Amino acid sequence: MAAFRTLDDVDVSNKRVLVRVDLNVPVQDGKISDTTRIERIKPTITELADKGARIILLAHFGRPKNGPDETNSLKPVAEVAAGIFGRPVAFVPDCIGDVAEASAAAIQGGDILLFENTRFHNGEEKNDPEFAKALARSGDIFVNDAFSAAHRAHASTEGLAHLLPAYAGRTMQAELDALEKGLGNPKRPVVAIVGGAKVSTKIDLLQNLVGKVDALVIGGGMANTFLAAQGIDVGKSLCEHDLAETARSILKAAEQSECAIVLPTDAVVAREFKANAENQVVSVDAVPSDAMILDVGPQTVGAIAGWIDKAATVVWNGPLGAFEIAPFDKATVAAAKHAAARTTDGGLVSVAGGGDTVSALNHAGVEDQFTYVSTAGGAFLEWMEGKELPGVQVLKQT
Incomplete structure (x- = not known):
C-alpha cells in the first residue's frame, strides 16, 4: 500500500488547519448518547493545538434536505466536544462566506472553531469545485481525520485535498495502519x-x-x-x-x-x-x-x-x-x-x-x-x- 502524508510531514504552527472530522454522533432526546467519535479525534486535535495550529473543524451531521435546519445543526456538539478536548470550541454558524472566513482569520494558535454542518450546502455532496474553493479560503492546510466519510467524494473529504496541502490526521492514520495489517499486508x-x-x-x-x-x-x-x-x-x-x-x-x-x-x-x-x-x-x-x-x-x-x-x-x-x-x-x-x-x-x-x-x-x-x-x-x-x-x-x- 502506498504511504500517506501525515502530520509528521508538515509544520502546522500558526497555520489555519481545516480538519475534516466525524461528528455525526447519535442524539436521543436532544442529547448526544454516544461520544465515541468525538473521543477518537482528540489525539489529532490535541497535537495540532499543542503545536500552535489554528484549528477549524469541518463535519456533517444528519441528512439535511433543504439547507440549514435546527435539527441538524452542529451547535450542540461544540460544547460536548469542548468538554472532551479540554479546550474551548467556538461555534461558527456557517462553513463558508464572510463570517466563516473572518472567524478563521481571527483565531490564534491553539484555538478551535467548529464550522456549521457542511451538508447545509448542496455543493458539499456534489463535490462542487466552487464550494470546495469557498471552504479552502478559510484554511492553509487540510487534514482529513474522518475515515468514516472517506468513501464519499465530497467537497470536504476529497475536493479540498486538491486545493490545499493535504494530510491524514492521527485517527485516519491509525485506521489505515490497522487496515493494512488486516488485509493489505x-x-x-x-x-x-x-x-x-x-x-x-x-x-x-x-x-x-x-x-x-x-x-x-x-x-x-x-x-x-x-x-x-x-x-x-x-x-x-x-x-x-x-x-x-x-x-x-x-x-x-x-x-x-x-x-x-x-x-x-x-x-x-x-x-x-x-x-x-x-x-x-x-x-x-x-x-x-x-x-x-x-x-x-x-x-x-x-x-x-x-x-x-x-x-x-x-x-x-x-x-x-x-x-x-x-x-x-x-x-x-x-x-x-x-x-x-x-x-x-x-x-x-x-x-x-x-x-x-x-x-x-x-x-x-x-x-x-x-x-x-x-x-x-x-x-x-x-x-x-x-x-x-x-x-x-x-x-x-x-
Missing part, C-alpha cells in the same frame, strides 16, 4: 468472519474476501442462504432463495482460491423471534419446517474458535446470530471473547468494523481488547470490498 493465516442478515448487502465483500483470506466464516442470516443453496431446508429462517446461484458462485470461487468456507453445522432454532423464546439446538440438516435459525450452535462455535486459533489475523464484520436478543447472542459473544483473549495474549491481530459489529463487540464486553475496532461503517465495508476510497486516495504520497 497481513500476517497469515487470515480468517475473515462475516455475518449479518443478508447476502445481498455483502456480495462484493464476499467475492473480494475469498480471493484474499485463508478461511471465510459465514454466519448470521446470510449463512442460511448458503445452506439453502446446497439443498438444505432451513425452515422459516431468513433466507434469500433467489441468491442461491450467487452463493454457489462464491463457494466455487473460494474453492478455486483455496479459501476454506466455514458454514454452520448446527444451529439454535426457535418458532418465535423474541427474547428467551423456547429454543433447541439441531443439526443444520434437521431444522424443523416451522422453526427459524436464530444463532449458530455450539459445535459451530467450536469450529470457529478452532479457526481463530489457527489464525494470525482475524477480520470481522457482522454478528453470527440475532445477538440483540438473548439467548441468540451466545455464539457471537463466545467467538468475540475467544478472539479477544488471543489478541490480548499477543497471538492475534484482530480488526473489526461495521455498525452491528461494534455493537456486538460492546455487548460482549471486548471492544477494547481487539487490535482495532473501526466505527466507520460504510467506509470500512467498502474497504473490505476492495474498493478505492476517494478521501484516502488523495492523501497518498506522490
Whole structure:
C-alpha cells in the first residue's frame, strides 16, 4: 500500500488547519448518547493545538434536505466536544462566506472553531469545485481525520485535498495502519468472519474476501442462504432463495482460491423471534419446517474458535446470530471473547468494523481488547470490498 502524508510531514504552527472530522454522533432526546467519535479525534486535535495550529473543524451531521435546519445543526456538539478536548470550541454558524472566513482569520494558535454542518450546502455532496474553493479560503492546510466519510467524494473529504496541502490526521492514520495489517499486508493465516442478515448487502465483500483470506466464516442470516443453496431446508429462517446461484458462485470461487468456507453445522432454532423464546439446538440438516435459525450452535462455535486459533489475523464484520436478543447472542459473544483473549495474549491481530459489529463487540464486553475496532461503517465495508476510497486516495504520497 502506498504511504500517506501525515502530520509528521508538515509544520502546522500558526497555520489555519481545516480538519475534516466525524461528528455525526447519535442524539436521543436532544442529547448526544454516544461520544465515541468525538473521543477518537482528540489525539489529532490535541497535537495540532499543542503545536500552535489554528484549528477549524469541518463535519456533517444528519441528512439535511433543504439547507440549514435546527435539527441538524452542529451547535450542540461544540460544547460536548469542548468538554472532551479540554479546550474551548467556538461555534461558527456557517462553513463558508464572510463570517466563516473572518472567524478563521481571527483565531490564534491553539484555538478551535467548529464550522456549521457542511451538508447545509448542496455543493458539499456534489463535490462542487466552487464550494470546495469557498471552504479552502478559510484554511492553509487540510487534514482529513474522518475515515468514516472517506468513501464519499465530497467537497470536504476529497475536493479540498486538491486545493490545499493535504494530510491524514492521527485517527485516519491509525485506521489505515490497522487496515493494512488486516488485509493489505497481513500476517497469515487470515480468517475473515462475516455475518449479518443478508447476502445481498455483502456480495462484493464476499467475492473480494475469498480471493484474499485463508478461511471465510459465514454466519448470521446470510449463512442460511448458503445452506439453502446446497439443498438444505432451513425452515422459516431468513433466507434469500433467489441468491442461491450467487452463493454457489462464491463457494466455487473460494474453492478455486483455496479459501476454506466455514458454514454452520448446527444451529439454535426457535418458532418465535423474541427474547428467551423456547429454543433447541439441531443439526443444520434437521431444522424443523416451522422453526427459524436464530444463532449458530455450539459445535459451530467450536469450529470457529478452532479457526481463530489457527489464525494470525482475524477480520470481522457482522454478528453470527440475532445477538440483540438473548439467548441468540451466545455464539457471537463466545467467538468475540475467544478472539479477544488471543489478541490480548499477543497471538492475534484482530480488526473489526461495521455498525452491528461494534455493537456486538460492546455487548460482549471486548471492544477494547481487539487490535482495532473501526466505527466507520460504510467506509470500512467498502474497504473490505476492495474498493478505492476517494478521501484516502488523495492523501497518498506522490
